[in-house]
Amino acid sequence: MxxxxxxxxxxxxxxxxxxxxxxxxxxxxxxxxxxxxxxxxxxxxxxxxxxxxxxxxxxxxxxxxxxxxxxxxxxxxxxxxxxxxxxxxxxxxxxxxxxxxxxxxxxDLARCSARLDRSGRARTALSADGSESDDDAPAPAPAEDGESAVVDERLGVLVG
The missing domain is CATH 2.40.50.140 (Nucleic acid-binding proteins)
Structure with a gap:
C-alpha cells in the first residue's frame, strides 16, 4: 500500500x-x-x-x-x-x-495557460444574498477598486 x-x-x-x-x-x-x-x-x-x-x-x-x-x-x-x-x-x-x-x-500555470472544459460539471452560481441559482448568467463579484466585476464562466476568471 x-x-x-x-x-x-x-x-x-x-x-x-x-x-x-x-x-x-x-x-x-x-x-x-x-x-x-x-x-x-x-x-x-x-x-x-x-x-x-x-x-x-x-x-x-x-x-x-x-x-x-x-x-x-x-x-x-x-x-x-x-x-x-x-x-x-x-x-x-x-x-x-x-x-x-x-x-x-x-x-503548471506559472509556465503555461489553460482553458477549462466545464461541460461535465453542474453550473451553480451564488446570488448576492448567498443563495444558489442555476442560471447561466455570470455572477457579479466585487472588484478590488470597489466596482463590480463579472466572472467569465468560459475562462473561470474575473473580467472587468
Missing part, C-alpha cells in the same frame, strides 16, 4: 499511454522530469542541478482528463502516492524506479 504522498512540479517527457489491466480497468501512464535550478552567487548565472524522473500512473476519472489534456513537453503539477519499484535488468543489475499513483494532475 502507498503511504508517502508528494507533489512534483515538472515536465511530461513521454506521451501518455492508455492501457487496460487484466481486470479491465483503464490506466494512463507517462514519465515526467523535475529539474532543479539555482542562481550561482559568484557568477550570477543559473546552474542546473539534478533531475528527478518518475512514472506517473492515473486511474479512474484521471484517465479521461489526462488523455484529453496532456502531451509530451507540457509543464505540469502532479500530486499522489509515491513508491519505489525495485527490479533487476536482464543482465541481473539491480535497478529502482520512482512511481506516483496520481490523485491530481494539472497544468
Amino acid at each position: 502507498y503511504e508517502t504522498h508528494g507533489t512534483v512540479v515538472g515536465t511530461v517527457i513521454t506521451d501518455p499511454i492508455k492501457r487496460e489491466t487484466g481486470s479491465g480497468e483503464e490506466v494512463m501512464s507517462f514519465r515526467m522530469a523535475s529539474n532543479v535550478r539555482r542562481r550561482d552567487r559568484e557568477s550570477g548565472e543559473w546552474v542546473d542541478g539534478g533531475t528527478l524522473y518518475l512514472t506517473v500512473s492515473c486511474w479512474r476519472r484521471l484517465v479521461q482528463g489526462v488523455g484529453a489534456s496532456l502531451m509530451k513537453g507540457d509543464p505540469i503539477i502532479a500530486h499522489g502516492e509515491l513508491r519505489t519499484n525495485e527490479y533487476k535488468t536482464r543482465d541481473g543489475d539491480p535497478r529502482s524506479d520512482l512511481e506516483m499513483r496520481a490523485m491530481a494532475v494539472g497544468p
Whole structure:
C-alpha cells in the first residue's frame, strides 16, 4: 500500500499511454522530469542541478482528463502516492524506479495557460444574498477598486 504522498512540479517527457489491466480497468501512464535550478552567487548565472524522473500512473476519472489534456513537453503539477519499484535488468543489475499513483494532475500555470472544459460539471452560481441559482448568467463579484466585476464562466476568471 502507498503511504508517502508528494507533489512534483515538472515536465511530461513521454506521451501518455492508455492501457487496460487484466481486470479491465483503464490506466494512463507517462514519465515526467523535475529539474532543479539555482542562481550561482559568484557568477550570477543559473546552474542546473539534478533531475528527478518518475512514472506517473492515473486511474479512474484521471484517465479521461489526462488523455484529453496532456502531451509530451507540457509543464505540469502532479500530486499522489509515491513508491519505489525495485527490479533487476536482464543482465541481473539491480535497478529502482520512482512511481506516483496520481490523485491530481494539472497544468503548471506559472509556465503555461489553460482553458477549462466545464461541460461535465453542474453550473451553480451564488446570488448576492448567498443563495444558489442555476442560471447561466455570470455572477457579479466585487472588484478590488470597489466596482463590480463579472466572472467569465468560459475562462473561470474575473473580467472587468
